[in-house]
Amino acid sequence: MSVQVLVAAMHRTDHSILEEMNISSNAIVVNQCDRNSFEKFKYRGQEILFLSYNERGVGLSRNNALMRASDDICVFADEDMIYVDGYTELIENEFKKNPKADIILFSLESLNKEKPLSVIKESKRVGRKEAMRYGCARIAFKRERLIDKNIWFSLLFGGGTKYSSGEDTIFLQDCLKKGLRVYKSTVKIADVKQEESTWFEGYTEKLFFDKGVLLATVMPNLANLYALGLSYKYAQNKSVKMSFWNIWSAMKKGINVKKNN
Numbered sequence: 170m171s172v173q174v175l176v177a178a179m180h181r182t183d184h185s186i187l188e189e190m191n192i193s194s195n196a197i198v199v200n201q202c203d204r205n206s207f208e209k210f211k212y213r214g215q216e217i218l219f220l221s222y223n224e225r226g227v228g229l230s231r232n233n234a235l236m237r238a239s240d241d242i243c244v245f246a247d248e249d250m251i252y253v254d255g256y257t258e259l260i261e262n263e264f265k266k267n268p269k270a271d272i273i274l275f276s277l278e279s280l281n282k283e284k285p286l287s288v289i290k291e292s293k294r295v296g297r298k299e300a301m302r303y304g305c306a307r308i309a310f311k312r313e314r315l316i317d318k319n320i321w322f323s324l325l326f327g328g329g330t331k332y333s334s335g336e337d338t339i340f341l342q343d344c345l346k347k348g349l350r351v352y353k354s355t356v357k358i359a360d361v362k363q364e365e366s367t368w369f370e371g372y373t374e375k376l377f378f379d380k381g382v383l384l385a386t387v388m389p390n391l392a393n394l395y396a397l398g399l400s401y402k403y404a405q406n407k408s409v410k411m412s413f414w415n416i417w418s419a420m421k422k423g424i425n426v427k428k429n430n
Contacts, residue, residue: 170264171195172257172309173240177230178248184219187212191252195240199230201329225329228322228336231305235321243312245305249362250277256358260309263354271314271349272341274307275356281363295351297342301387303353305337306361310344318347326383333376335383342387372409374419381423389428396420 174196178186181200193213200221208219218237222230231245242260246252253259263273274295279286287302295303320343327336345351380399384392400420404413411419 170242170261171240172242172244172260173197173238173312174244174246174252175199175231175234175238176246176248177201177227177234181221181248184210184212184217186248187217190246190248190250191254191256192217193252193254194257197234197237199233201225201230226324227327227329228324229329231322231336231340232324235315238312241312242309244309244358246359247306247361249364250306250359251280251362252359253357259356259358263356264309264311267352269350270311270352272308272310272344272351274303274351274353275309275358276354277307278357278360279363280360284363286361286363289353289355292354292356293352295345295353297345297388299353300341300345300351301338303337303341305340306359308337308341309358314349315344318344318349320344320347320349326379326386332379332382334379335386338383339387372403372406372411374411374415377403377411377416377419378423378426381420381425382427383423384420385424385427392424392428393421396424 172194174192174194176196176198178198178200180202186198195216197218201224202221203223204221205223206221210217220233242264264270276289277286322336323339324330326332326339327334381396384395388395400413400417403409403416
């Protein structure tokens with residue numbers, strides 16, 4: 170069993186990201202920038218593919234890495250992560266302890282106290298509702314199981330695409346709908362800086378419209394119910410300047426656009 174990290178990066182001009190992230194395993198870095206290049210080299214005795222593309226879209230980066238992945242276990246990563254020492258052994262051990270798992274969602278800790286991440290308090294199987302809470306940077310998976318089920322990332326959702334976020338939500342939902350067994354683990358594998366976002370521009374009408382499209386995509390029969398709950402939640406957030414009804418209206422527009430297409 171071996172582990173390979175699949176990193177989505179932006180505008181990197183050198184290989185310093187490997188040291189910044191404390192990479193100590195095989196890795197593929199997909200660097201979206203203004204050039205095209207292919208590099209293969211050794212780092213700390215591990216095989217590194219460093220791919221630079223003049224293109225945009227986080228789903229595209231994930232797919233480019235996934236197509237070229239070769240190890241038994243792969244882990245999706247963002248460039249603001251710092252892996253803990255020995256992360257490969259931690260990941261391998263969790264899969265050995267739970268051989269039925271196709272995917273394991275690992276614990277992460279935010280270094281930005283103003284942007285905390287969801288804490289995983291117990292290790293157990295994850296269903297479709299709970300999977301809505303987690304992003305791709307937690308995901309470790311058995312590569313052959315994903316390839317066998319023909320699961321890829323949407324090119325319509327996420328930073329650099331038509332709809333600002335949600336590619337990771339759709340990905341996990343697709344995994345569950347196609348019968349993959351998803352578990353979560355309390356084991357921490359990385360810290361996350363959480364300093365900047367390439368897509369978040371504030372709590373705007375466009376943001377909530379996009380969330381409506383996302384809800385109608387992953388849970389079409391429950392989209393309106395989820396939208397009501399989210400509208401109430403966001404209306405209580407002091408950082409959100411829109412009213413409950415304006416948030417709900419924007420989400421409802423997104424739901425209707427998706428359902429009518």
